[in-house]
Amino acid sequence: MARLELKNRWVLVTGASSGLGLEMARVLASQHGANIIAVARRADRLSALQAELESKHGVKVAPLAADLSRTGEPQRLCESAIAGRDVAGAVLNAGVTFFGRALELAPAAFESMVATNITSLVDLSQRFSTHFLQQGTPSGLMLVASMAGFSPLPYQTAYAATKSFVISYGRGLAYELRKTGVSVTVFTPGGIATEMLELSGLDRKFKAGDLGIMSAEECARLAVGAFVRRKELYVPGLLNRLLALSMKLLPHGVIISRSGSMYAGGLKPPS
Numbered sequence: 615m616a617r618l619e620l621k622n623r624w625v626l627v628t629g630a631s632s633g634l635g636l637e638m639a640r641v642l643a644s645q646h647g648a649n650i651i652a653v654a655r656r657a658d659r660l661s662a663l664q665a666e667l668e669s670k671h672g673v674k675v676a677p678l679a680a681d682l683s684r685t686g687e688p689q690r691l692c693e694s695a696i697a698g699r700d701v702a703g704a705v706l707n708a709g710v711t712f713f714g715r716a717l718e719l720a721p722a723a724f725e726s727m728v729a730t731n732i733t734s735l736v737d738l739s740q741r742f743s744t745h746f747l748q749q750g751t752p753s754g755l756m757l758v759a760s761m762a763g764f765s766p767l768p769y770q771t772a773y774a775a776t777k778s779f780v781i782s783y784g785r786g787l788a789y790e791l792r793k794t795g796v797s798v799t800v801f802t803p804g805g806i807a808t809e810m811l812e813l814s815g816l817d818r819k820f821k822a823g824d825l826g827i828m829s830a831e832e833c834a835r836l837a838v839g840a841f842v843r844r845k846e847l848y849v850p851g852l853l854n855r856l857l858a859l860s861m862k863l864l865p866h867g868v869i870i871s872r873s874g875s876m877y878a879g880g881l882k883p884p885s
């Protein structure tokens with residue numbers, strides 16, 4: 615497949631209010647001249663992004679505030695996004711984690727995680743793929759998973775399972791769409807220095823600047839590169855690729871017990 619050309623076309627980015635999504639929006643606008651449909655719950659941050667990208671890079675930005683954990687939001691979002699716009703891509707990046715003992719994950723938080731990380735992603739990927747196929751111009755989806763989806767991960771147990779779903783679903787969808795003009799990229803980063811580390815308490819164990827924790831800017835540059843080159847599965851960074859290879863070669867039991875003892879070091883004392 616030829617590279618995706620995004621100049622003056624629109625790309626939707628979910629989770630554009632912080633971290634990887636914010637940085638991907640910046641790279642898409644500054645390096646590819648893409649107009650951005652920026653999605654997240656925090657509307658003030660989306661407005662700030664709009665002002666920044668429109669003044670610095672001369673692109674257009676449409677901020678669309680949405681809570682992807684709520685039923686009906688993907689439909690509303692997709693309909694608003696495509697109305698009157700030439701949309702070339704959808705980067706489905708919004709996600710939440712829970713770091714702690716699996717038994718401490720409240721049912722409502724679990725439901726919200728599944729709705730955000732899985733249900734809305736499937737819904738949006740179906741709606742945008744269908745639209746792209748009808749439109750008939752080269753287009754791409756990118757699903758942001760995680761290396762956590764390559765193996766069970768104690769203390770991010772449910773999160774890792776959601777990301778495992780995203781990898782499996784995305785690769786299956788990529789196969790089904792392989793003969794069309796719609797590419798599907800599954801992006802699987804390792805640790806990234808974003809709000810997610812602090813909000814989840816993972817920063818009790820991992821800090822920005824630690825070996826293996828990538829900056830959001832670097833990760834976004836690599837993610838957008840994989841998206842426009844229409845890679846099917848992309849692990850960013852040599853260290854992560856070596857880790858991914860070792861996860862393939864070593865028995866899962868070894869990986870689980872190594873990661874389990876590493877993550878246990880950052881847990882809060884039992885309540």
Ligand SMILES: NC(=O)c1ccc[n+]([C@@H]2O[C@H](COP(=O)([O-])OP(=O)(O)OC[C@H]3O[C@@H](n4cnc5c(N)ncnc54)[C@H](OP(=O)(O)O)[C@@H]3O)[C@@H](O)[C@H]2O)c1
Pocket residue numbers: 628629630631632633634635653654655656657680681682683684707708709710730758759760761802803804805806807808809810811813
């Ligand atoms: N950080 C890591 O180490 C790491 C590693 C591998 C993969 N990832 C994945 O990378 C993606 C981006 O995460 P990040 O590290 O950049 O984290 P982040 O800084 O916390 O960003 C998460 C983004 O998702 C949005 N979001 C969360 N819940 C939402 C909801 N219900 N509706 C709409 N938007 C929602 C947030 O916006 P609002 O709060 O404004 O809604 C925010 O923009 C996630 O899918 C994550 O799983 C992260």
